[in-house]
Amino acid sequence: MSEETTATPFYDVDRTYEDNYASGPFGAFAEALGGDAKDGVTADQVARTLNESAPEAAHTPAESFFGIPVDLPFGIPAGPLLNERYTTAAFRMGYDLAVYKTVRSHAWGCNPFPNVLAVHPRSADGILDPGSDECDDGVLADHRFETPISISNSFGVPSQDPDVWQPDMQRAMERAGVGQLLVPSFQGSRHDGMTAAEYVADHVTTARLVMETGAHVMEMNTSCPNEGHNRLLCHAPDQVSTITEAVKNEIGDTPLIIKLAYLPSDGDLEYMVRVTAGRGLVQGFSTINTISAKLVDAQGAQALPGAGRDRSGVCGAAIKPSGLDMVRRLAALRERLGLDYGIIGVGGVTTPADYAEYRAAGADAVMSATGAMWNPGLARQIKQS
Template sequence: MPNTSPVKFLGYTVNSPLGIAAGLLPNAKWISAYAERGWDLLTYKTVRSVARECYPIPNWVFVQADAGDGPVYATDVLPDDPAEISSAVCFGMPSLEPDFWREDIARAKAALGAGQMLIVSVVATPQPGWSVAQLADDYAQCAAWAAAAGADVVEANYSCPNVCSAEGQIYMDVPLSETVTQTVASALGGLPLLLKVGVLPETDRQRDFLRAVAGLAAGITLVNGIAREVRHADGRPVFGEQYLKAGVLGRVIHEPCVAAVREARAVIDAEQLPLALAAVGGVSSAQDYQGFINAGADAVLCGSSPMYLPDLASEIKQSL
């Protein structure tokens, strides 16, 4: 593995600002395997305060897509170059029960080497009739458990393109985001908190969101996929009518995600907000990585590409 100059991220000294986003690493075995392949910021897939089944198959398909915002279409024909793959997912943020993941996070932490960081992604599981305080407390409970189990950083997932319940769109509600973030931060006792969000459609709302959470959260992770309609060639919804729109990942979303990071960085700098940026979206080469860094990212997290490109971390580190 190429040697890299250590950098600071969220108060820690890490080997590199390169890692894997929430999604690909569901347990300590996966964390360990990818840590050994040179990924330094490892995100444990989103966990809940209760067990939650995955949405039924099909829940991950390869897609053909253009760069617009129209439908994408499921395909069995893959590009010759794995770096060009795009896909769509509809998992619903499944989770094993806390008794499992709390112990497993400790195993994941023990598997990391010097200069590597364990990020644990958490989400609330709202029940019918819950108040805002109950939603916030559920996030905070998961965050506190993750911290106690050994997380270096907790990431609160405020955005999931394929979840129909309230936890999937929290970032769109600025006052709610501020309330939840305040509660979660209070439960962490100073441990760094990241907030994972999607694309904010209006500049004013983006500025208001970033202002509201600055000083509570240490940073923002964006973008959590881009929601588009996912259809078969004949027009049928791939994931059913309830989940017509789902999260699109991979090559096709890279440029929109770079633009989103650039816009967020402009607001953070203009407002002098104490927020780091962890960029996600379609990174499958050293050039893609550098595109995010040039746009203002402090760290770059890959989503699906490490599955298809097992030597990607080495390739990117050779360019640093």
């Protein structure tokens, strides 16, 4: 049974991306920074609060993430933590892993507002099967935000210019407490007429810019659009292999995680693993991103405004079985191929039981975007359980 959500999401879906960037986070995350829970916080307020906070008590973290000590390998994946204020609030709310939103080599605009709608798959359990006709026929999307929550995520991966995100990312890293880690996410940017070599070079440039902030580990988004309609970079494993080789040459021993979308074919997934982790180019996989579906309103018309937005990524509760499936298959491959890559399970984690389910499936770490947005206390609930 579904019911209306009550907590204020730390990202306000009724405001533009730019407004969220400038004024967020909201709700409990704003309170964690010492700001006004309703109206967000100003940079001055945050700076004041941070200067007043006492240093955290020293302790020995119980777990590790790519060799770096962390208290609980649970956090928020790339996307909803737009800048240092968001990542600092996440740390204070007990998320020991905070991924700084995917950055690019240059400023990149956001898709038109709105970007987030509530998504209601047809099935009684609210699950969206990536291979189903429903994804092509249309899934209802509107403003009824209910639990279990599923949403559209149609931003187009906006980024600030490096002049803005580099110092902000550096500050974000410095705000991590004992047993906490800031993970930067980045991706290459494709332009019309760009050669394959230029596209690889853009990834390398962005990785170098991230390295300059002092990153200890980094994530590269390969579940982003590639050449051809509805094709993602991770649907082209040889290209991912070439890019990760070039990036790895740039970043040396720093662990590289790649973010994968759902890959339905076992053969495709094994090939991806062999040409990346199997070659020592990639140390971890974070999966999944979103499931692509056509979104329609109650009249059957396109739900999100503008050309090229008939389909959107769906995330939240609807995609949990797909996320778990990818984690199980990656864990089985790891065993069979004798490799030792890390697995970060993402997709539809909204309760402490979901966290446990992902760990049992073979995830070394777990992250929640949609679940944490609407239930900012999720990390504490997992720690209490």
